[in-house]
Amino acid sequence: MSDLTEIRDAARAFIAEREWQQFQDPKSVMLALVGEVGELAELLQWLPADEARALSREEPLHTRLAEEMSDVLVYLVGLADQCGVDLGESALAKIEASAAKHPAEETRGVAPQK
Amino acid sequence: MSDLTEIRDAARAFIAEREWQQFQDPKSVMLALVGEVGELAELLQWLPADEARALSREEPLHTRLAEEMSDVLVYLVGLADQCGVDLGESALAKIEASAAKHPAEETRGVAPQK
C-alpha cells in the first residue's frame, strides 16, 4: 500500500475513534497545519544558515524535526482527505508540470524565481 | 515503491537537473514551504466555513487546491530529505504516539486542545 494512503487511513482512524470528524472542516485543518508549520520553523529559525543541514542531523534536534515534519504531513494529508484530493498522484503530476514549465537548460544554476 | 519515496526521487531529479541543490539549505526550503502554505491558505480564506468542504470539490477550486497542496508536500519532502528524515515512517510513528497521548475514551467528542 502507498504510504500516503497508509498515513491517511491511520489519521482517519485516529479521528474517528475520538469523534473529531466534526472539527475537521477545511479552514480549521488549514489553521492546524499552519500551527505545525510554525513549530517546525521555530526549530530552524536561529540556526546559522550554512550549518543548518549538518545541525539538523544531530540529536535531539533531528528527532524534534522529524516529529514536527510529521505533524505538518498528517494535517496536510487530512486536509487533502477533506477536499477529496489524491495527494500522491497530484504531487507527482505537479513535479512533471514544473519540469515542463522550467526547462533545465534555461534555469540551470539560477535561483528559482518568484 | 512508496509514494513518498517516489516524490522524493522525482524532486531530487528535478533539482539535480537544474543544479539547484546549492539553494536547498533547510532555512531556504522552509521559507519556500511557508510560501506554498500561504498560497494554499489564500484559496480557503474567504470560503464560508460550513460550505468549504463542499466548495473544495468544485472546479476550478478543486484543481487549484490539489496543486497548492502538492507544492506544500514537495517542499516538505525536500526539507525532510535535506535533514535526513524518513517522513513516511516518522508520520506513522507520530500518529501512534498521538493515539497513546490522547486516549480515545478521554477525548471523545471534545475539541483537540492546544
Next chain:
Amino acid sequence: MSDLTEIRDAARAFIAEREWQQFQDPKSVMLALVGEVGELAELLQWLPADEARALSREEPLHTRLAEEMSDVLVYLVGLADQCGVDLGESALAKIEASAAKHPAEETRGVAPQK
C-alpha cells in the same frame, strides 16, 4: 511618538541588551515570525467559525490572543527594521493603493478575490 516607532525602539533595546543583533538576519527573523503566526493560528484553529469573534473576547483566550498577536507584531517590526522599511507609512500607502485598485462600487458585498 508613533507607537510603531516606540515598539521598534523597545525591540531594538531588548535585542541590543542581549547582544542578539547577530541573530537578526532577515531569513531568521522571518522564520521567527512564522513561528509566532503558528502559535496564533493554534489559538483559533478549533473554534467554531461563527462563534470565534465572541469567544476571542473571553478570558483566558483573549489575553493569549493579545500575547501571540504582539509576538507577531514585534517580529514584523523587527523584520522591517532589518530591511529599512518604514512600516507605518508603507501600510497606510498600501491601504490607499488597495482602495484605488478595488473600487468600492465594483466590489461591494463581493468576497475579496485572490
Next chain:
Amino acid sequence: MSDLTEIRDAARAFIAEREWQQFQDPKSVMLALVGEVGELAELLQWLPADEARALSREEPLHTRLAEEMSDVLVYLVGLADQCGVDLGESALAKIEASAAKHPAEETRGVAPQK
C-alpha cells in the same frame, strides 16, 4: 494619533465601504494573514542568508518587501480589531514581559531558545 490606530481606522473604512465586514471573522482574517506571510516569505526564500539584509535594501525588492510587510500588518491589525485587542499597548507590554523573563545577563550572546 498613534499610527496603529490610524491603520486600524483606514482598514475599517476600506472594509466598510466595500461591505466586507461580513467576511471578517477571525479564522478567515487569520488565513488571509497567513497568505500574506507566505508572500513575504517568498521574497526572502532564495536570498543568500548573509546577503539578505543588504539585498533587502535594493530595488525592486525593497518596495516589494515593504508592500508585503504592509499586507501582513494590515491583516494583523484587522484581526486584533475583530478580537478587541489593543495591539500597540499589548506589544509594548509583551516586550517588557520578555525582558523580565529573559534577563540580559543570562542570555547575552546566546541564541534565543525555543
